[in-house]
Amino acid sequence: MGGGVTAIEQTEAVRPKGTRLPRRARRNQLLGAAQEVFVAQGYHAAAMDDIAERAGVSKPVLYQHFPGKLDLxxxxxxxxxxxxxxxxxxxxxxxxxxxxxxxxxxxxxxxxxxxxxxxxxxxxxxxxxxxxxxxxxxxxxxxxxxxxxxxxxxxxxxxxxxxxxxxxxxxxxxxxxxxxxxxxxxxxxxxxxxxxxxxxxxxxxxxxxxxxxxxxxxxxxxxxxx
Missing domain, CATH: 1.10.357.10 (Tetracycline Repressor, domain 2)
Known part of the structure; x- marks a missing residue:
């Protein structure tokens, strides 16, 4: 809804690719990405692939934190x-x-x-x-x-x-x-x-x-x- 840079984009801009985040920080990052996808697409149209891509992680990393889309x-x-x-x-x-x-x-x-x-x-x-x-x-x-x-x-x-x-x-x-x-x-x-x-x-x-x-x-x- 807003036109500014999101928290996720700010994070990705300063964090080198492949850097491991503490578990809580990773969870918050994934929740932020999921929120953007769910708000934009709705629950049914959103896919775990979309959320993982938005967060800049692999699907296995996403599933380590959230077993499924409903859990997220x-x-x-x-x-x-x-x-x-x-x-x-x-x-x-x-x-x-x-x-x-x-x-x-x-x-x-x-x-x-x-x-x-x-x-x-x-x-x-x-x-x-x-x-x-x-x-x-x-x-x-x-x-x-x-x-x-x-x-x-x-x-x-x-x-x-x-x-x-x-x-x-x-x-x-x-x-x-x-x-x-x-x-x-x-x-x-x-x-x-x-x-x-x-x-x-x-x-x-x-x-x-x-x-x-x-x-x-x-x-x-x-x-x-x-």
């Missing part, structure tokens, strides 16, 4: 699902001002889809969602992000966990779908403006629920301080 794909999913979950948790922990929390969380989703590596496509636009192991990971990232948002809603509003989880799932789903729509619209609206628009929409909804221990009248009068 799942390793990438694990990595990139966790990065979104952590980004949402960091956003929620970044402030105690709930309106700013909403904004930070929305922005975390926008940052995730805007990343030049295109990893979000593996998570949210995979052509392998009929594979149980892939579906499990996609469901987990959606659920874990909602769980993180749910904790804040339940603590602040006093709503039940089930009620808070429904609201959290709505906020997370809204952020993910709108962020992807924004990206596919060629980002004609600047990111900061898009995040602010979505924040305004989400905040007008969630701010209607009184803070724990306050009544609706107090909430309406002090909404800006929430």
């Amino acid at each position: 794909y799942l390793a990438l999913l694990d990595q990139h699902c966790e990065s979104l979950i952590q980004a949402v948790r960091n956003a929620l922990a970044s402030t105690t001002d709930n309106k700013q929390r909403v904004r930070a969380t929305m922005d975390a989703y926008f940052a995730y889809v805007e990343d030049d590596g295109g990893a979000f496509r593996l998570v949210f636009e995979s052509d392998l969602t009929n594979e149980p192991a892939v579906r499990e990971r996609v469901d987990k990232v959606t659920n874990d992000c909602a769980e993180a948002i749910c904790e804040v809603i339940a603590e602040d509003t006093g709503l039940s966990r089930d009620e808070s989880m429904l609201l959290a799932s709505g906020l997370g789903g809204l952020a993910q779908v709108v962020a992807r729509a924004w990206l596919h619209s060629d980002r004609t609206v600047p990111r900061d403006q898009a995040v602010q628009l979505l924040t305004s929409l989400a905040w007008r909804g969630i701010a209607g629920f009184p803070l724990h221990g306050s009544d609706a009248g107090q909430q309406q009068g002090g909404e800006q301080q929430r």
